[in-house]
Amino acid sequence: MSTMGCDGARAERLSASRERFARAMRHEATARPPLDIGATTLTSMSAGCQRRVRAFLGLSGEARPSNSGVDEGILAWAGTDFRGVGHIVSLPSVHTRALSDGESVDCWGVRRKLVGQYAEIVSSPLEGATCEDLRTFPWPEPRIDEALLARWETEARRLHAEGRYVVIAEHPVYGVLELGCWMCGYEDFLGRLAADHDFVRAFFDIVFDLQMRIIEPYYRVLGPYIDLTTSGDDFGMQLAPLLSPRAFEALVAPYFAERIRRTKDLAGCYYWHHSCGSVYALLDQLIACGVDILNPVQTSAAGMRPETLKAEYGDRLVFWGAMDVQQFLPYASPDEVRAHADYLIDVLGHEGGYVMAPAHNMQDDVPPENIVAWVEAVRARETLQQAQ
Numbered sequence: 001m002s003t004m005g006c007d008g009a010r011a012e013r014l015s016a017s018r019e020r021f022a023r024a025m026r027h028e029a030t031a032r033p034p035l036d037i038g039a040t041t042l043t044s045m046s047a048g049c050q051r052r053v054r055a056f057l058g059l060s061g062e063a064r065p066s067n068s069g070v071d072e073g074i075l076a077w078a079g080t081d082f083r084g085v086g087h088i089v090s091l092p093s094v095h096t097r098a099l100s101d102g103e104s105v106d107c108w109g110v111r112r113k114l115v116g117q118y119a120e121i122v123s124s125p126l127e128g129a130t131c132e133d134l135r136t137f138p139w140p141e142p143r144i145d146e147a148l149l150a151r152w153e154t155e156a157r158r159l160h161a162e163g164r165y166v167v168i169a170e171h172p173v174y175g176v177l178e179l180g181c182w183m184c185g186y187e188d189f190l191g192r193l194a195a196d197h198d199f200v201r202a203f204f205d206i207v208f209d210l211q212m213r214i215i216e217p218y219y220r221v222l223g224p225y226i227d228l229t230t231s232g233d234d235f236g237m238q239l240a241p242l243l244s245p246r247a248f249e250a251l252v253a254p255y256f257a258e259r260i261r262r263t264k265d266l267a268g269c270y271y272w273h274h275s276c277g278s279v280y281a282l283l284d285q286l287i288a289c290g291v292d293i294l295n296p297v298q299t300s301a302a303g304m305r306p307e308t309l310k311a312e313y314g315d316r317l318v319f320w321g322a323m324d325v326q327q328f329l330p331y332a333s334p335d336e337v338r339a340h341a342d343y344l345i346d347v348l349g350h351e352g353g354y355v356m357a358p359a360h361n362m363q364d365d366v367p368p369e370n371i372v373a374w375v376e377a378v379r380a381r382e383t384l385q386q387a388q
Contacts, residue, residue: 003283006353007009009384013017015164016080016161017034017064017081017082017112017164017165017254017369018036018163018164018165018166019080019225020032020033021034021081021082021166021227021355023356024253024318024352024353024354025318025352025353026294026356027314027315027318027350027351027353028343028351028353028354029122029350029351030352030353030364031381031382031385031386032168032345032378032379032381032382032385033079033345033348033349033352033354033355033356033378034082034355035078035355035356035357035375035378036080036081036320036354036356036357037074037075037078037080037081037083037357037358037374037375038066038068038070038074038075038078039066039068039070039075039080039081039082039083039084039168039290040068040082040084040170040230041084041087041169041170041358041361042067042069042230042232042295042296042361043068043098043295043296043321043357043358043360043361044061044068044069044070044361044362044363045070045074045362045366046117046361046364048363048364049363049364049368049371050062050070050360051076052072052368053074053339053372054071054073054101056073056368056369056372057074057077057368057372059073060076061069061073061075062300062324063249066083066084067084067085067086067087067170068084069157070340070376077350077375078371078375079357079375079379080165081163081165081166082167082168083165083166083167083168084158084167084168084169084170084354084370085152085156085168085169085170085220085222085225085314086152086161086169086171086172086222087154087169087170087171087172087224087329088173088174088217089144089148089170089173089214090106090107090140090146091127091140091141091142091143091210092106092111092124092140092143093106093108093139093140094138095107095108095109095125095138095140095269097214098099098241099219101110101114102114103122104119104333107140107248107366108125108140108174108179108182108183109137109138110123110124110125110128110182110183110278111123111125111127117363117364121182121185122184123361124185124188125137125183125239126184126203127184127185127188127311128188128240129199131198131199131202132163132207132208133264134199134202134203135285136379137139139206139210140210142210142213142214143218144172146209149217149221151161151380152221152222152236153221153222153225154303156169156222156226157225159225160162160224160225160226161203164227166227166228167226167227167231168226168227168228168229168230168272169218169219169222169226169228169229170220170229170230171229171230171232171268172214172215173210173211173215173286174206174232174236174276175232175233175234175245175256176203176207176208176211176255176256177233177234177252178218178232178233178234178243179207180200180203180204180207181204184203184289187240188337188380190242190243191209193243193247193251194247196262196331197250197251198252202252204251204252204255204260208255208259211255211259211354212258212259212262215259215262215263215266216262216266219263219267220266222267223266223269225269227268227269227270227271228270228271228272228292228293228354229263229267229269229271230272230273230295231259231260231263231271231272231273231274231275231291231338232238232271232272232273232274233256233274233275234273234275234276234277235248235252235275235277235279236275236276236278236279236282236298236301236351237277237278237301238277238278238300238301238302239242239276239278239301239302240302241277241278241279241281241282242282243282244270244342245282245285246281248285249285251287253285257289258291258292260289260290260367263289270292270293270318271290271292271293271296272291272293273286273291273293273295274291274295274296274307275294275295276296276298276301276360277298277301278298278301278302278303278304279294279304280302280303280304280305280308280309283309283312283317287313287317291317292317292318293317293318293319293320294313294317294318295306295320295321295357296320296322296357296358296359296360297309297319297320297321297322297348297359298324298326298359298360299322299359300324300325300326300327304364306319306322306343306344306347306348307347309348310347310348310350310353314348314350314351314353315353317353318353318354318355319348319354319355320332320354320355320357321342321355321357321358322344322354322356322357322359323341323344323356323357323358323359324348324359325358325360325361325362325363325366326359326360328340329358329366330361330363330365330366330367330370330371332370333370334372335373336376337370337373337374337377338373338374338380340375341356341373341374341377341378341381342377342381343368344356345378345381355358
């Protein structure tokens, strides 16, 4: 725990977030769970949501975007225990270009169009491709801009030296499965997972090589200053995983496990994995691959009841998220939000092992009153526990 340049009393105050997180990771009880409202790009807030929260709170002055894009004033008000550094890297590529104000092609050749708040895929460069097409496709260059990496290193070093927050590195590259679905199209690639394993493995081999060449410099530079890294690859849908446990073990797990192993070798940090949807049937394998923290804990998906997750996996996983933004937070009353926050703390936070956070980014439909009620409930729990 870093308390550089602080006297004893100040060091104790500034290191509260880090101590809270350390105890959560050790599955030890705390007065309140660590809180992540807006610290990462996967627990964030839309611009409209932020504007309404700032207005509701009466926050004045210009917003100061943090690494996640959320105003630092909101993070400070909420008592968010984390701060992030780094991002998904846009790699050098012949594909990257803007087509219009709302349409572009990314470094992987995936064409997207802005629809509402998100850029949705409209064409996939490898749909219907053959193994030979994979060999001739112009893949992006696995190189991180040195000046950008130096800026991230400076920021990570600063956060570490201050010792105030838990430092999170955002993952620098996408996952093998999601890239397959994006570059080939979901219908095409999911069909290949069932019927064309040679193509899937050839695709994964290429992407995995790129991943490893990206994470090597990224975590070698940021590793000394971070406490955990995020990771993202959606393995679930609303009712079940995207692929069977057997297919996951045969096709995805070998690449996923090796990426985690090398990341931990380089950074010596916890590994946080984000997968939306129902991943209950894959949890034993995710743990075996090296996942320490599961996010976003989408409790509205099949098999993802907090009681079940805690009872069966609470001694092997830390849960990060679970405040439902799909069916609950936009529609509940403030009193219902307070009660639900208490419920999540009682169940997932029992004897530690829980970081309270939204189960994905909060959109424009989340009322600021509900976010305030949520934070108030966490503070009330802490006050109550400290008084006992």
